[in-house]
Amino acid sequence: MSEIHNSIDMNDICEKYSKRLFQVAFCITRDHYLAQDVVQETLIKAYQKMDTVKEVEKLGSWLSSIATRTAIDFVRKEKRKNETMLEGSVLEDKNVHLIANQDVEKEVEVSLLKEEIGRVINGFSSDAKNIFLLKIKEGLKEKEIASKLHINEGTVKTKVYRARKQLKMELAEQYLA
Secondary structure (H helix, E strand, C coil), X not given: CCHXXXXXXXXXXXXXXXXXXXXXXXXXXXXXXXXXXXXXXXXXXXHHCHHHCCCHHHHHHHHHHHHHHHHHHHHHHHHHHHHHHCCCCCHHHHHHHHHHHHHHHHHHHHHHHHHHHHHHHHCCXXXXXXXXXXXXXXXXXXXXXXXXXXXXXXXXXXXXXXXXXXXXXXXXXXXXX
């Protein structure tokens, strides 16, 4: 087992992250008891894979990611169970139910992705962060940013390129791991 695994106490993890994991799970499942089951399953999965954690600072994001996937799996499992119970019901009602569950899943995935993007952007240096936000959120062109901040246009292009590269790399690491 790795050093990190030995230095992390599961009781501390439970105390520190249970509420956050419950919120993630509840947003997806919209069921109190199911969300509790998701948190429990998430912590079990995390314990089993704790030796794969390389950076303790990313533990919260890692756990949230596990909780999200686990909650989605639970929702799908519930959906399948409900589908068999609804076989005798009207087809239209079933389709509405399925579409609503899919929308919730997508909504949560998008929300978590936005949260992760925000976290990565907040890790940028202040000038890189400002330039990147002017480019992405404000939709300004490099020339406009350079003029607004009184810096060279080439500097703006370089910082935007590096910021995008860092964002892409960290998100790929997070979601492809």
